[in-house]
Amino acid sequence: LAKTTQPISMDSYEGQEVNITCSHNNIATNDYITWYQQFPSQGPRFIIQGYKTKVTNEVASLFIPADRKSSTLSLPRVSLSDTAVYYCLVFSGGYNKLIFGAGTRLAVHP
Amino acid sequence: NAGVTQTPKFQVLKTGQSMTLQCAQDMNHEYMSWYRQDPGMGLRLIHYSVGAGITDQGEVPNGYNVSRSTTEDFPLRLLSAAPSQTSVYFCASSYSTSYEQYFGPGTRLTVT
Numbered sequence: 001l002a003k004t005t006q007p008i009s010m011d012s013y014e015g016q017e018v019n020i021t022c023s024h025n026n027i028a029t030n031d032y033i034t035w036y037q038q039f040p041s042q043g044p045r046f047i048i049q050g051y052k053t054k055v056t057n058e059v060a061s062l063f064i065p066a067d068r069k070s071s072t073l074s075l076p077r078v079s080l081s082d083t084a085v086y087y088c089l090v091f092s093g094g095y096n097k098l099i100f101g102a103g104t105r106l107a108v109h110p
Numbered sequence: 111n112a113g114v115t116q117t118p119k120f121q122v123l124k125t126g127q128s129m130t131l132q133c134a135q136d137m138n139h140e141y142m143s144w145y146r147q148d149p150g151m152g153l154r155l156i157h158y159s160v161g162a163g164i165t166d167q168g169e170v171p172n173g174y175n176v177s178r179s180t181t182e183d184f185p186l187r188l189l190s191a192a193p194s195q196t197s198v199y200f201c202a203s204s205y206s207t208s209y210e211q212y213f214g215p216g217t218r219l220t221v222t
Contacts, residue, residue, distance in 0.1 A: 034209045043114075043200045043213025044153065087152060091209045098211065099169075100145075100152035 004088045009105040018075040023089030025069050027103050033064060033071045033093040036084045038103070047086075048073070075106075083108045112136050114214035116201050122220045123191040131186040131217050133201030141204045142184040143168070143211070144176065146197040153200060159184055191221045 005023040012018045024033065033053050036044040049056055050062040051069070061074040075082055085103040117132045135142065145168075155168030157214035159178040173195060175187040184203075188195060198218050202211040 041216070043202070043216055044211075045213070046210040049209045055183055089209075097207075098143075098155070100154070102150075102152045 004090055004101050006086075006088050006101065006104045009107070011107050011109065012028050012078055013109050014070050014079055014109075015077050018078050018082070018106060019110075020075075020086055020088075020106070021070060021090045022073070024088070024090050025063065027090055028092055030070075031090045033062065033068075034059070034091050035062065035073050035090065036087045036100075038087065044087060044100070049091075054074075054078045078108045080108050080110065082106065114201055114212050115201055116214035116217050116218060118198075119215070120218050122212045122222065123188070124222055125192060127191050129188055129191065131199055131201075133184045133186065133214060134182050135183065135184075135201075135203040135212070137203060137212065138181060139203035139212070140181070140183075140204055141206065141208075141211075142178065143202050144174070144184070144186045146195075147200060147216075148171065148197050148208065156186065156199075178179070187221075188219075193221045195219065196221045 034049040035047045037047050038044040048060050048062045050064050052064050053060045057078050063072045085105050087103040114135045140161045144156040145153035147153045154170050157176040159165045162178050162181050165176050171198050178184050198216045200216045201214040204211040
């Protein structure tokens, strides 16, 4: 299983762009990179997934370099409501391989 | 669609008691799973199911039983509660092996 490493916590201010980087050095060819968001007292919510290069949706962008050993979740112009824990997961199919780490606690300040 | 629903929201048990956490989904998802989340930590997979009548163990299955008699329901049974099972329990569902799982609101369980 490809293990992921991400910062334990980050701080930002409203209106700034936030980039959270995740390291997955032993990612396999079939693995996809997926990010989830979790607010306090709620279940995680899917944000974005990608395989390589760049993926963008209405919530975030995901940048994956050619070697795929890392990925960066980019949140444009964060607001207080973006305060949450963000999980980076590597998923290769096979249902029991969706493993959550400790995630990155993002605190957005006024 | 109600999505994934879980009951109860909160539960307090005494050591040795048994109970069932309920999970239901109305999205016709084949895959369902149970996770537990301890304070300040990520989620750990307890059991999962790839369809009605089929279940398998995750990372931390000891002390828990599951069954899947219908596509919609996936109850989690605690056989003899222990303080180490104090946690927040999340149920999730998804299509096949999709990366996008839908999570329920969670059940906060305290075992004294």
